[in-house]
Amino acid sequence: MRIYVCVKQVPDTAASIRVIEGKRIDERMTFIINPYDEHCLTEAAKIRDARPGSEVIAVSLGGPSARDILRSALAMGAERSLHIQSERPHDAMETARILKAAIDLDGKPDLIFTGRESIDSCGMQTMFRLGALLQIPVLSNAVDVDIQEGEAFVSTEAELGSRLQYSLSLPCIIGAGRGLNTPKYPTFPDIMKARKKEIRTLDLQDLRFEPSASSMELLELRTVAEDRTPRPIEGDPDTAVEELIRILEQEARII
Amino acid sequence: MMQQAGVFIEETDGRVKDSVLGVISYLRQKDVACCAFVISGSPGGHAEQLGAYGVHRIYAIEFQEEAQARNPQFKARAVAEAMQAAGVTILFGQTSPTGRDLLPRLAALFDAPLVMDCTEVDLEDLTVSTSAYSGKTEALYRVRGEYLFFGMRPNHHLKKPAAANPELIPFHAKHRDANGTAFIGKTDTADQGRDLNEAKVIISGGRGLKNGENFQLLFDCARELEAAVGASRVAVDEGWVPYTMQVGQTGLKVNPRLYIACGISGSVQHFAGMKTAGLIIAVNTDPKAPMVKNADYYLLGDLFEIIPKLTQKLKARAVGKKTA
Numbered sequence A: 001m002r003i004y005v006c007v008k009q010v011p012d013t014a015a016s017i018r019v020i021e022g023k024r025i026d027e028r029m030t031f032i033i034n035p036y037d038e039h040c041l042t043e044a045a046k047i048r049d050a051r052p053g054s055e056v057i058a059v060s061l062g063g064p065s066a067r068d069i070l071r072s073a074l075a076m077g078a079e080r081s082l083h084i085q086s087e088r089p090h091d092a093m094e095t096a097r098i099l100k101a102a103i104d105l106d107g108k109p110d111l112i113f114t115g116r117e118s119i120d121s122c123g124m125q126t127m128f129r130l131g132a133l134l135q136i137p138v139l140s141n142a143v144d145v146d147i148q149e150g151e152a153f154v155s156t157e158a159e160l161g162s163r164l165q166y167s168l169s170l171p172c173i174i175g176a177g178r179g180l181n182t183p184k185y186p187t188f189p190d191i192m193k194a195r196k197k198e199i200r201t202l203d204l205q206d207l208r209f210e211p212s213a214s215s216m217e218l219l220e221l222r223t224v225a226e227d228r229t230p231r232p233i234e235g236d237p238d239t240a241v242e243e244l245i246r247i248l249e250q251e252a253r254i255i
Numbered sequence B: 001m002m003q004q005a006g007v008f009i010e011e012t013d014g015r016v017k018d019s020v021l022g023v024i025s026y027l028r029q030k031d032v033a034c035c036a037f038v039i040s041g042s043p044g045g046h047a048e049q050l051g052a053y054g055v056h057r058i059y060a061i062e063f064q065e066e067a068q069a070r071n072p073q074f075k076a077r078a079v080a081e082a083m084q085a086a087g088v089t090i091l092f093g094q095t096s097p098t099g100r101d102l103l104p105r106l107a108a109l110f111d112a113p114l115v116m117d118c119t120e121v122d123l124e125d126l127t128v129s130t131s132a133y134s135g136k137t138e139a140l141y142r143v144r145g146e147y148l149f150f151g152m153r154p155n156h157h158l159k160k161p162a163a164a165n166p167e168l169i170p171f172h173a174k175h176r177d178a179n180g181t182a183f184i185g186k187t188d189t190a191d192q193g194r195d196l197n198e199a200k201v202i203i204s205g206g207r208g209l210k211n212g213e214n215f216q217l218l219f220d221c222a223r224e225l226e227a228a229v230g231a232s233r234v235a236v237d238e239g240w241v242p243y244t245m246q247v248g249q250t251g252l253k254v255n256p257r258l259y260i261a262c263g264i265s266g267s268v269q270h271f272a273g274m275k276t277a278g279l280i281i282a283v284n285t286d287p288k289a290p291m292v293k294n295a296d297y298y299l300l301g302d303l304f305e306i307i308p309k310l311t312q313k314l315k316a317r318a319v320g321k322k323t324a
């Protein structure tokens, strides 16, 4: 099986975000793999290991930090990787087109993994757009995946924790949810091995795709002020709880 | 001419969700005519309830077979067909589990823009406010396209009645191609929970709870507050509570009127899921915890003492009210 895993670089979640010129962020910070994409890599490696002759290919669209992310993806088990170089932002329509074009150029997928959302932009849509372009089925928020002959059996998590089971014909796209697995982080030897693996660089100009008639343009980015002023609820436990109830009643007005 | 927009209706316990009525109210205040799209087994398409909030038209989508209603691809196709039949090119939904599946499928079908977690949408100049970088920033986008899709942040706009007399239009989905997707079945988990997305009050627990059994303290208190119970990632990773209760960057993003955090330190990643709450109250033993520093109120104390006391006093109060 040929399994593609889309991985995106996102700012380290603990990093503070500085906005420049009201439109972009200061990129001098650590970038990490989008956490859901780690679940993708772990699942893809598991599926590959059960099927001799299979390979996992990590794909990323982005600037230089995308290379570092691909290096981590290789350490987490991908055989090789594709880096689509681009310094400018792309909207969801374009991102999906570019990812499709890169995959088309590389080979025929049997399975594609993406994360259920990226934690920086939270588009929550790449997989569906990719699916529509490739005309293959898509399911998001997968918590269980079982690959059989020509078919994927996928459980997804729906509202209030109920699970829905589906079968998808292969090739298909699966959006990893957090319940899918526990990511397997690389060991030192994994990291050493990853250094020798291939990162194939693709230029945007090398990829052919029809632009979309639709677009999403970022006009402005501003930091959200943290403007809460914490006030204590004081006194011995009984007094404090009385005061808490007063707040629930008079300020929150929920009782 | 008056602007027109579609709203996808989500329901719970046979009623339209309050958060959806909030979206309708928001649009009505902007003088947008609302056309509701309902996929429902219940007859009448919620006409009474939707009418009370100013919906003009209701498309009640019906399927030939039950399995089609359960197939996300059929569902998206059916809504797309109904939108076309209704002449609706702008659709609002919510950033809820349902919306997160349906809206991007529709946007992909129409190759149209979609913005999720929207707080404000201006249909005149086609700009949208949403959050980015785990709620640390707010972003303003301009969208262009023949069709437009918006997933609103649940509970950001509150419902306000405004009566209308809606026209009810039954709609039969024609599309028959499942595009390689088949629904097999559904398993329900025995869940004590309420829908965290819908909840007006959430009480959450973290490592401070020490084990899964102790979460019962929160469930007991939640019953008195009509609250939903949430959790930090640590509580989920330890296996104390299911992942569906996780609030935060890699869990649910919630937007209640009140959030009570018990034994949660308040990491950046946890805040990413609840920082928009109306009022935040921290119950923690550590005065230096970030949750304490970023709350509206904090109570420094042992949750094992405070929470049962709160539950007990709320109970006594409810009894007092009844007998009064």
Ligand SMILES: Cc1cc2nc3c(=O)[nH]c(=O)nc-3n(C[C@H](O)[C@H](O)[C@H](O)COP(=O)(O)OP(=O)(O)OC[C@H]3O[C@@H](n4cnc5c(N)ncnc54)[C@H](O)[C@@H]3O)c2cc1C
Pocket (backbone or CB within 6 Å): A013, A035, B205, B206, B207, B208, B209, B231, B232, B233, B234, B235, B246, B247, B248, B249, B250, B251, B252, B262, B263, B264, B265, B266, B267, B268, B269, B270, B273, B283, B284, B285, B286, B289, B301, B302, B303, B304
């Ligand atoms: C990529 C990434 C994504 C993440 N996503 C999420 C996410 O979605 N959601 C999330 O929550 N975390 C997330 N995390 C984890 C996050 O960084 C923290 O580790 C986690 O939120 C801490 O959980 P906690 O507050 O329950 O535990 P701790 O940080 O250990 O805090 C426990 C708190 O309980 C208090 N306490 C202890 N005993 C008592 C008592 N008896 N009474 C009152 N208070 C008491 C302590 O003072 C302390 O403040 C993520 C991390 C990463 C790296």
Ligand SMILES: Nc1ncnc2c1ncn2[C@@H]1O[C@H](COP(=O)(O)O)[C@@H](O)[C@H]1O
Pocket (backbone or CB within 6 Å): A005, A006, A007, A008, A009, A034, A036, A037, A059, A060, A061, A062, A095, A099, A113, A114, A115, A116, A117, A118, A119, A121, A122, A123, A124, A125, A126, A127
């Ligand atoms: N620039 C990118 N490069 C590679 N994969 C991406 C990129 N953007 C999004 N994805 C994939 O799409 C998933 C969901 O992203 P989003 O639709 O932006 O929320 C991510 O977890 C990735 O798997």
